[in-house]
Amino acid sequence: MPSGGEVKVAGDGAALVGVDWGTTNLRVMRIGEGGHVLASRTDPRGGGGLGPGDFARVLDEVGEGWLTDRLPILVCGMAGARGRWREVAYLPEPAGIADLTKGLVSPDGRPEVRLVPGLKAMAGGRMVDVMRGEETQAMGLDLGDGNHRILAPGTHSKWIDAQQGRILDHRTFMTGELFSAIRRGTILGAGMGETGTHPDAFAAGVTRGLDDPALTAALFSVRVEALADRLSPEAAADYLSGLLIGAEVAAHGTDRETPVTLVGTGLLNDRYSVALQMAGFADVRIADGDTATARGLWRIHEASQ
Numbered sequence: 001m002p003s004g005g006e007v008k009v010a011g012d013g014a015a016l017v018g019v020d021w022g023t024t025n026l027r028v029m030r031i032g033e034g035g036h037v038l039a040s041r042t043d044p045r046g047g048g049g050l051g052p053g054d055f056a057r058v059l060d061e062v063g064e065g066w067l068t069d070r071l072p073i074l075v076c077g078m079a080g081a082r083g084r085w086r087e088v089a090y091l092p093e094p095a096g097i098a099d100l101t102k103g104l105v106s107p108d109g110r111p112e113v114r115l116v117p118g119l120k121a122m123a124g125g126r127m128v129d130v131m132r133g134e135e136t137q138a139m140g141l142d143l144g145d146g147n148h149r150i151l152a153p154g155t156h157s158k159w160i161d162a163q164q165g166r167i168l169d170h171r172t173f174m175t176g177e178l179f180s181a182i183r184r185g186t187i188l189g190a191g192m193g194e195t196g197t198h199p200d201a202f203a204a205g206v207t208r209g210l211d212d213p214a215l216t217a218a219l220f221s222v223r224v225e226a227l228a229d230r231l232s233p234e235a236a237a238d239y240l241s242g243l244l245i246g247a248e249v250a251a252h253g254t255d256r257e258t259p260v261t262l263v264g265t266g267l268l269n270d271r272y273s274v275a276l277q278m279a280g281f282a283d284v285r286i287a288d289g290d291t292a293t294a295r296g297l298w299r300i301h302e303a304s305q
Contacts (some may be wrong), residue, residue, distance in 0.1 A: 001096070002190065002194055004225075009032075010030075010069045010071060012030065012032075012038055012039070013032040013033070014030040014031060014038050014039075014069075014071060015031065015032060015033060015070055015071065016030075016031040016034055016071060016073075016074060016297065016298060016301050017029070017030060017031070017063065017066060017067065017071050017073040017074070018031045018073075018074055018075075018076075018293075018294055018297035018298070018301075019038075019059065019063075019073060019074065019075040019076070019079070019297075020076055020077055020133065020136075020290075020293045020297075021046070021047045021055075021075055021076070021077035021078050021079040021133075022046050022047065022077050022078060022133060023046045023047055023048035023077075023078055023155065024045075024046035024048060024155070025039060025042060025043070025044055025046045026042065026043040026044075026045055026046060026058065026062060027041070027042050027043075027284055027290070027293075028040070028041045028042075028043075028059070028062050028063045028066065028177070029041075029294055029297075030071075031294055031297065032065055034295070034298065035140065035291075035294045035295030035296075035297070035298030035299065036294075037290070037291070039066075039184045040290075041062055041063070041066075043058070043061075043062045043071045045058050045062075045238075047077060047078025047079055047081060047084050047085075048078060048084070050084065050085075051083075051084075052083065052084060052085060052086070052298050055079055055084065055085035055107070056085070056107070056109075056110060059073075059075075059113075068081060070112070071112075072112060072114070073110075073112055073113045073114070074104075074113075074114050074116065074297050074300065074301050075115050075116065076115075076116040076132070076133050076135075076136040076293065076296070076297060077116075077132055077133035077136075078132060078184070079107075079115055079135070080105075080115040080116065080117060080118065080132060081118075081132055083215045085107045085115065086105065086106075086108065086115060086119070087106040088103065088105050088117045089117060090117065090118045090119060090120035090127070090130050090139060091103050091117050091118070091119055091120070092119075092120055092122050093119050093120065093121055093122060093167055093168060093169055093170065094166050094167060094168045094169075095119055095135070095166065095167055096139075096165050096166040097139050097165065097168070097299055097300055097303045100117060100135065100136075100300050101300055101303045101304040103117035104116060104117070104300075104304060105117075105270075108124055114304075116135070116136055116297075116300060118130055118132035118133075118135060119130055119131055119135045119167060119170070121169050121170050121171070123176075126261050126285045129156050129170060129171055129172050130172075131170055131172065132230060133293070134152045134158045134160065134170075134251065135149075135167060135296075136293055136296035136297055136300065137150075137263050137289060137292040137293050137296055138150050138152075138160055138263075138292075138296065139153060139160060139165070139290070139295075139296035139299050139300060140166055140262060140292035140293060140294065140295030140296030140297070140298075140299065141263065141287055141292050141295075141296075142199040143162060143165075143259075143261065145164065145165050146163070146259075147161070147162075147258050148161075148162045148163065148258065148259050148260075148261060149161055149162070149255075149258050149259065149260045149261070150162055150221070150260075150263060151260055151261070151262050151263070151264075151272060152263050152264055152266040152289070153175070153176070153245075153262065153264040153269070153271075153272050154176050154268065155174075155176040155177050155180075155184060156172050156173070156174055156175075156176065156177065157172070157173040157174075157175050157176065157248060158170050158172055158173075159171045159172075159173070159252050163188070165212060167296075171252065172249070173248045173252075175244050175245060175248045179240060179241055179242060179244050183237065183240065184220065187223065188219065188220075188222045188223055188236075191236070191239055192231040192233060192236045192240070193233060193234035193235065193236065194237060195208040195237045195238050195241050195267075196238070196267060197234070197235075197238065198232075198234065198235035198239075199238070200235075201231065201235035201236070201238040201239040201242065201273075202238040202239065202241060202242040202271065202274070203242060203274065203278065204239055204242065205239040205240060205241060205242025205243035205245075205246060205260070206242040206243070206245060206246035206249075206275045206278050207236065207241050207242075207245075207246065208221060208242075208246065208275065209242065209243040209244065209245065209246020209247035209248075209249070209250060209275075210246040210247075210249065210275075210278065210279055211250075213247075213250065213251075214248075215244075218243060218247070219240075219243065221243070222236055222239060222243070225239065238249070241271065242271075242275070245271060245272060245275045246275055246278075246279075249272075249275050249276060249279045250279065255282050256279070256280045256282055257282055257283070258283075259283040259284075259285060260276060260283065260284050260285065261285045261286070261287055262276075262284065262285065262286045262287065263287045263288075263289045263292050264289045265289060269286050271278060273286060
């Protein structure tokens with residue numbers, strides 16, 4: 001940072017390089033005032049496949065030409081996980097932006113880079129759940145007063161309880177990873193088509209997932225429905241997706257009145273929105289995940305100055 005707290009701004013208006021380092025993908029952004037994304041690059045080298053010595057090189061390659069104007073670089077996600085660039089300790093919930101800024105650390109030899117800490121859910125003095133990256137998305141949302149629930153669907157879906165800019169608690173569901181594992185590694189996945197083409201099959205799966213708490217038994221209905229000629233191979237993936245999402249929604253308590261904000265990609269937001277409405281959630285809102293992450297990075301950066 002320039003002396004005296006002055007914010008350095010590049011010729012394109014960028015004041016921050018923001019990095020969202022997911023497990024499977026990397027996104028590098030030039031971010032202007034307020035969290036506006038001026039330019040963005042993506043790369044398939046996610047943090048899950050990199051060792052500690054790889055991160056600096058990959059960032060320099062993907063950010064080539066963007067890292068030479070001495071802008072601060074703020075990184076959320078897997079770069080701070082154990083065995084990655086540099087482990088950043090999980091902070092206990094409840095937590096807000098002020099807590100995250102106090103936990104920022106730089107990897108060795110890169111003082112211009114700061115890594116955002118993840119958060120851990122606590123129960124009885126013990127860590128019971130963790131997240132990295134979703135805390136930054138949550139900080140980029142404008143939720144208003146009162147209690148809110150944030151749902152970040154994905155490989156590991158996060159249900160986050162929030163209030164007045166603070167994350168109170170969260171719970172993780174391995175819905176996306178389980179879908180992939182079942183589809184690729186079990187008898188149920190044989191001959192399955194692609195998702196997103198059979199909304200009726202998806203809705204039928206959601207209904208089964210909402211109604212049947214015995215998930216490992218309900219999963220076998222994918223095969224039974226196919227043998228009974230009620231489910232075509234082309235529609236089976238949508239049915240399985242609906243079943244797993246329905247089970248996830250059903251498992252997360254009975255409170256249907258607290259507003260739920262979905263923060264993810266378009267297709268997942270749409271699917272979870274359908275399932276939530278089928279389950280009777282009264283107030284379902286949709287936010288763009290990439291936009292929320294950029295704003296969250298900006299707000300954490302701004303609060304740290």
